[in-house]
Amino acid sequence: MSKQYIYGYEDLGHLGRFPILANHALVFMIRGIRRTWKQIIAYYFTANSVTSLSLKKLIVLLICELQKLGFKVVCTVCDQGSTNQRALKELCQDNVDKASPFHFIVNSEPIAVIFDVPHLLKNTRNALIGNVIQFESHKEVKFEYIERIFNVDQEKRFKTLPKLKKQHFNFKDSFMLKKQHFNFKDSFMKMKVKVAASQLSSSVAAAIETYVSTNVLPSEAIHTAHCP
Template identity: 50%
Template sequence: MFILPSKSTLLRYLHAVPFDTGINVHIFDKLTNQVKDLMEMDRYCILMFDEMSLSRGFDYCKRYDKVLGYADLGSNRRLNKLADHALVFMVQGLRSSWKQPVAYYFTPSSLSALSLKELIREVISSLQKINLKVVCTVCDQSSVNSSALSQLAMESSNRLNEDYLFSVNGESIVSLFDVPHLLKNTRTTLSNYNIFDSRYPFKKANFSFIKQCYEIDKSRRFQMLRKLKDDFFNMRNNSMKMKVGIAAKTLSFTVAAAIETMVCDSSRLPAEAIHTAEFVHDVD
């Protein structure tokens, strides 16, 4: 049985360590000592960043004598805008499983790609100074993230000549988008547009074949697509678009197999639907 300190005691301990916006000097001082004991391969890491929504509002911090609620990009870079998001940067080891948040910022919903680009470069430079080797960044596919990474790649294009690579202080870094968002955006794109195979232009994936396959399967006694629901095809519902599980079930091996079965055996789907089955199989 552990006898833990009371809430007031824990808060008193936390107040002794300043956790302000921007690069947290105290965390980096601690990381510097930890990195010294790491093997060379354990210093390779990933920089991840993401935002979470906040409620707008103001609060007075007596300890620091300032009003909280404005956008704050650290290093005394406060903006005359209300903050409604918290942007957090976290580092994770590639070979070993260590991870550590290293910086956070209060941002407005209208944070520019230029500002985000400078924050990414700032955090990476700080990590490089303590001998951590950042090999890639991981984030979602928001327009601001995509634009910031594209700008970094364009500035490095003279040397790297790749649109998914950029460099900071001469070190090459790969920009990656996290798989859940790639899967959701693939499903959303397929629901709005046909997707062609660049190698074989006659091959076309069409979302309507998935829906037709589901409607046919519903009338069967022994269904193959029992995990699919009617709501999965309601693309006007934004909550449906945001759920990774729905995208994974829609673009699954089971769906590909069901389409192929209905094309080959029952002929209830046209022959060109097999290209949609191939696409869904490849995504799975």
């Protein structure tokens, strides 16, 4: 029997359908810890991002359904999107016995909150753009030095940093012109974890050390090499 549905609008399952054109898909997946396997268990069509309240309800619903099937859910893993952070923070604050920023409770079972490690690397790079990270009283990390060694490397016939491309430093302004807050022209480039991994790689650290030893960079730049 036909359901007489028109697909393409926001659909959050039991939370309801809404007359708003969907442009994203919210996907939930489970994976094993002791064995390597994974399976998509639910997806929803959304208009941009869902609200944190809706996300909270979906997370709890799906964990309950998995527990009914005999799965032992031990943690959630996601990136640090603002909606994800808020939903998980509120779930942790809802703990009846003791509020904790690290886990929440579903049917008396603790569920740990983990943010995706590769995305933590990307967010560290994003924080470094336009800011200085101080990891000791006299040691500072500056993205300026990463861009400077890239520019020097581009003048060489045989590249030391072949994985870095000009579009990876696609800022509205250059660090070479003025030091202020910088944003990517290409937001998709900013979201790519592999770009952040290349910019904070051991190859970059080695290049900085080399250029410091040859006086191409100031001695303080070595602290930026130590951070990656």
